[in-house]
Amino acid sequence: MNISLPYGKGFLTGELPDSRVAGIIRSHLDEYQPTGTEEYLVEQALLNPIESLPLQFLARDAKKIIIIASDHTRPVPSRLxxxxxxxxIRIGNPTADVTILIATGCHRNTTKEELRQKFGDDIIRHEKIVIHxxxxxxxxSLLGILPSGGEFRVNRMVAEADLVVSEGFIEPHFFAGFSGGRKSILPGVCSRETIYANHCSKFIADDHARYGRLSNxxxxxxxxxxxxxxxxKFxxxxxxxxxxxxIHAFAGDCEKAHLAGSAFLSSLCQAKPLISDIVITSNNGYPLDQNxxxxxxxxxxxEMTCREKGVIIIAARCEDGHGGENFFQTFNNDLSPKTILENILRVPQNQTxxxxxxxxxxxxxxxxxxxILISEADSxxxxKMRMLPAHSLEEAVTLADCVLGHSHGNITVVPEGMSCMF
Incomplete structure (x- = not known):
């Protein structure tokens, strides 16, 4: 059986014995037939906002307008x-002062070249762009206290704007349920302390903080x-x-439009787990697999479809290496993963x-x-991060067999790991 996994800007291919493959689990995103071109879908969403006035009406009396845009780690087609x-916005208010604010959260700054690839030369030349x-x-600016108890500090430009809008995309998210919508604000344009309070160990450990879950x-x-x-507002x-x-676009009220988009995505991405000894997956390729x-x-x-003590094989190019010094150093020691986890669970919210x-x-x-990580990262x-390095699918399966102690373990393949929810 030929297997193809998104890998960087291309694909990683290999062969697996038919007899060992328990199944291939894909979302139905690629099967969905959109009702028009990408441009048409965006236009229709803007013309038919969900529980909101159209954007041009919202902009009429706004002097300072902020458009929050995603950063280099997200494959959002911002140029569209x-x-x-x-x-x-300019139909409604030709004289509005508009700034595009890049929602980096705690990520590194987006480079000029990444901005150019994301927006195109015309936007770069003619619009004001600020990186959070x-x-x-x-x-x-401090705007209050979160329900969790953390301080809510947000970019001052957002706090002082007359109208705040955002673009983004909706995908399954491993602890926020879904990306998009409200995430443009938190973590997108908040202070480090606000983000840390929201991402505290207690919340990450909550059973409701999983893929596809918003309720509770x-x-x-x-x-x-x-x-x-x-x-x-929009x-x-x-x-x-x-x-x-x-393949679809949703515009309008921050919460209602996001819920509509999340429901649509769930209808295409929800799958039944097929528990196996070995699970092979990817991080959906560039830009999602940079580290x-x-x-x-x-x-x-x-993890959701691999048996306990089984093996996960993930293909992610990781040209940027580990992607976080603190992340790397947490595992660059003699502590077991279980001990590391226990230590993290003891960290108070305000010390994240x-x-x-x-x-x-x-x-x-x-x-x-x-x-087992198939990547271009330093072996x-x-x-040091407690994984086994591999450079091909066949090598990774051989390593997995060594871990299991036999070569007849069944295999589940999830080609796009960030597009399925179990």
Missing amino acids: LIPPMLRE DCDDSQNL NPIHRDMIFAAKKAKL ILNVVLNSKHQI IYQAVKGMATA QADQWQSQIFARILSRNTI LIVR
């Missing part, structure tokens, strides 16, 4: 979303509060297939550390399963 949003800095205390999810609860407190979110093409830190998301999907949430989920998976780094 931002121009029609700007057009609608979660540590710039002079440009952060404490992380989502904080995010909704933050979005409303920051007066996020969103334009899209759903993408494996080729990062828009090990991001690849934890695909591992979290595989950098990358702690990712380390917590990674340690949880490592405590349960062996992970020494991979080993």
